[in-house]
Amino acid sequence: MTYNLNGFFSRIRHSIIRGPVYPQTEQECKRIITDSLILHFRPRTVPxxxxxxxxxxxxxxxxxxxxxxxxxxxxxxxxxxxxxxxxxxxxxxxxxxxxxxxxxxxxxxxxxxxxxxxxxxxxxxxxxxxxxxxxxxxxxxxxxxxxxxxxxxxxxxxxxxxxxxxxxxxxxxxxxxxxxxxxxxxxxxxxxxxxxxxxxxxxxxxxxxxxxxxxxxxxxxxxxxxxxxxxxxxxxxxxxxxxxxxxxxxxxxxxxxxxxxxxxxxxxxxxxxxxxxxxxxxxxxxxxxxxxxxxxxxxxxxxxxxxxxxxxxxxxxxxxxxxxxxxxxxxxxxxxTYQSNRRTGGVWFFSRKGRRMGIVAAITALVITPPAIITDEYFMNFTASIPGLPTLISNGFFPAAIILAGITGFHRLIKRKYNASTNETIQTLFILLLVSFIILTVTGIWFRGPGMALTWPWNPELSSS
Ligand code: HEM
Structure with missing residues (x-):
């Protein structure tokens, strides 16, 4: 077997294996074939x-x-x-x-x-x-x-x-x-x-x-x-x-x-x-x-x-x-337009400062989103407060404007406090929105009961419905 496959294996040796290693046994032949198959998909070396x-x-x-x-x-x-x-x-x-x-x-x-x-x-x-x-x-x-x-x-x-x-x-x-x-x-x-x-x-x-x-x-x-x-x-x-x-x-x-x-x-x-x-x-x-x-x-x-x-x-x-x-x-x-920064590529959260800013954003979202959901559910109703206004404005533009104002304020605050780069700032805003969206998802999955009203996940009404 080794004799018949000699040419084939010598090609593999030159292209894949470093050093003059000829397969001596059938097991070695199999290993080399497997290795060469893997190396069709993966590079020979990695950093x-x-x-x-x-x-x-x-x-x-x-x-x-x-x-x-x-x-x-x-x-x-x-x-x-x-x-x-x-x-x-x-x-x-x-x-x-x-x-x-x-x-x-x-x-x-x-x-x-x-x-x-x-x-x-x-x-x-x-x-x-x-x-x-x-x-x-x-x-x-x-x-x-x-x-x-x-x-x-x-x-x-x-x-x-x-x-x-x-x-x-x-x-x-x-x-x-x-x-x-x-x-x-x-x-x-x-x-x-x-x-x-x-x-x-x-x-x-x-x-x-x-x-x-x-x-x-x-x-x-x-x-x-x-x-x-x-x-x-x-x-x-x-x-x-x-x-x-x-x-x-x-x-x-x-x-x-x-x-x-x-x-x-x-x-x-x-x-x-x-x-x-x-x-x-x-x-x-x-x-x-x-x-x-x-x-x-x-x-x-x-x-x-x-x-x-x-x-x-x-x-x-x-x-x-x-x-x-x-x-x-x-x-x-x-x-x-902001460019990749070669110094920070591959570094989680770009820098220590980026990490700190990310934590601040996550905590801010955690603290603000649940009360915002409750306020909107029970206390805020622009449609009823300003009768005659199209709902697209009262229930669309108004809440969107409030949220946008909040995000802009947060952006200014962190920019001033941390003197952050564009990468770090975009990342921080991303974390703010991401954590808020996760809280919305969690609320929808576990904290909504019959009629989609807010409830506790352990409410018996929810499990029986
Ligand atoms: C079925 C879904 C996906 C599979 C199977 C997949 C698989 C992979 C694998 C194996 C790698 C290299 C190793 C690693 O980074 O863990 C990779 C890298 C990458 N993936 Fe994905 N991926 C998927 C979805 C996505 C999504 C949703 C995004 C972003 C929107 C993405 C963006 C990238 C990028 C930019 C790289 C290069 C990262 C680097 O070079 O460090 N992938 N992916």
Whole structure:
């Protein structure tokens, strides 16, 4: 065997292996083949600082592992699931009760999908807070935004498939929100529902998107994303360390240094998902009943922030103006005129001062948002105080102007107190808005009861509804 493959292995030796090492045994041959396969995807060496776990927390790799688990379990689910309103729920029951490991496979798929939203979001935050979205990585940031969109829509389309009360009404609520978009709202809602109401056509459309179109979009974008990471020379590392790259003293072989670390993270994650899926079953409520809405009827948790915004703003602001502004800012972020700062790239929060400012912003949001929610819920009502005023102004422009004034005041204060750079200031404002939005999401998920009134999560009314 060694004799027949001699030419092949000598080529591998010259291209991959440093030093005159010929494979002597079959095991060695196999190892070299595996190594060369891995090195088709990974660079031969990586800068040592890039191996530091706290630089990336392995979040991008975890997202990849979750997508792979989702693909695997999703294919298995397709053997049993039937995308018809009369049969979908039954097929989930058959899967859970009559198919070997059916419940476990569904649990893994369910928890991976939910964890993926969290992991991808955290990965985006890590990229932002280490300043890894500036050139040459800025186009990859845009690809990342597409990935985030595809992950959210994949989750959303999968949500309907069990066809239980939870699924049916969550999707009804979400597709109901788009109706508020002026001009195209009704048309868009009809498109999303494949008709005036959620029914067989919607289920089939969601199924097709969930199992065919979106996986392909994800696959293409992920391949592009990883290629761009390599084109940028790997993940960002602090500039002071990168400067040594001319002499490359800090470079180490990818195998085993990086590959072993990645394998460890992947195995720990798979073990965690497995244990979690054994312990906790994916929810399944009673079969969908279009005639009886649960109270409260809530959107999927990752859209609860937007549903909560609807409680405080005119719908045009909640489902159009604010989401469009946020998306536009995220797209423009790497292209804004302020330049990447080579000294701070790869440094979490840019500097010690940046970290302090971030903490101040997070505390400010934590202290101000809950009272603001309560004040708006019980004490503030511009529509009633100024009768005759269009609700778009009383319930839209007025609250938006108050919030904008608050943000501007905060911006001036921190700018004056810390003499901060543009990077640090943008990051601080980002943290302020992010923490506020997380509080809105948490409020929507746990602190809204029947009629979407504010309540405590341990209120018995909530659990019985
Ligand atoms: C399915 C979703 C995603 C997967 C599988 C994924 C995977 C990865 C991986 C493996 C890396 C390199 C290692 C690491 O940083 O952990 C990476 C880097 C990167 N990702 Fe993602 N990612 C996803 C979503 C996103 C999103 C939502 C964004 C931002 C909007 C983003 C922006 C970036 C950028 C800019 C880099 C380069 C960072 C650097 O060089 O330090 N990615 N991604």
């Amino acid at each position: 040592e600082p890039a191996l530091k776990f706290s630089l990336t927390w392995g979040l991008g790799g975890m997202a990849l592992v979750l997508v792979m688990l989702l693909a695997l379990t999703g294919i298995l689910l397709k053997f049993v699931y039937v995308p018809l309103p009369g049969k979908a729920y039954e097929s989930i029951l058959v899967l859970q009760n009559e198919v070997w490991f059916g419940q476990l496979i569904r649990n893994i798929h369910h928890w991976c999908a939910n964890l993926l939203v969290i992991v991808v979001f955290l990965h985006m935050l890590r990229v932002f807070f280490t300043g890894a979205f500036h050139s040459p990585r800025r186009f990859n940031w845009i690809i990342g935004l597409f990935l985030l969109f595809f992950v959210l829509i994949s989750n959303f389309t999968g949500y309907l498939l069990p066809w239980d009360q939870l699924a049916f009404w969550a999707i009804t609520i979400c597709t109901g929100m788009v109706e508020y978009i002026p001009g195209v709202g009704t048309w868009l809602q009809k498109m999303l529902r494949s008709g005036p109401e959620i029914g067989p056509a919607a289920l089939l459309m969601f199924y097709t998107f969930h199992t065919a179109i979106l996986p392909v979009c994800l696959l293409i974008c992920m391949a592009f994303h990883f290629w761009r990471v390599r084109k940028a020379g790997g993940v960002i590392i602090p500039a002071s360390l990168d400067d040594q790259s001319d002499t490359k003293p800090g470079y180490v072989p990818t195998i085993p240094n990086l590959v072993l670390r990645e394998l460890t993270v992947a195995l720990v994650l798979v073990a965690f998902i497995l244990v979690f899926s054994i312990l906790f079953d994916a929810p399944l409520e009673s079969p969908a009943n279009p005639g009886m809405s649960p109270n409260p009827a809530k959107a999927p948790w990752y859209f609860m922030g937007i549903q909560e915004l609807l409680m405080h703003f005119h719908p045009v602001f909640a489902v159009l103006i604010i989401p469009v502004l946020v998306t536009g800012t995220l797209i423009l972020l790497p292209y804004l």
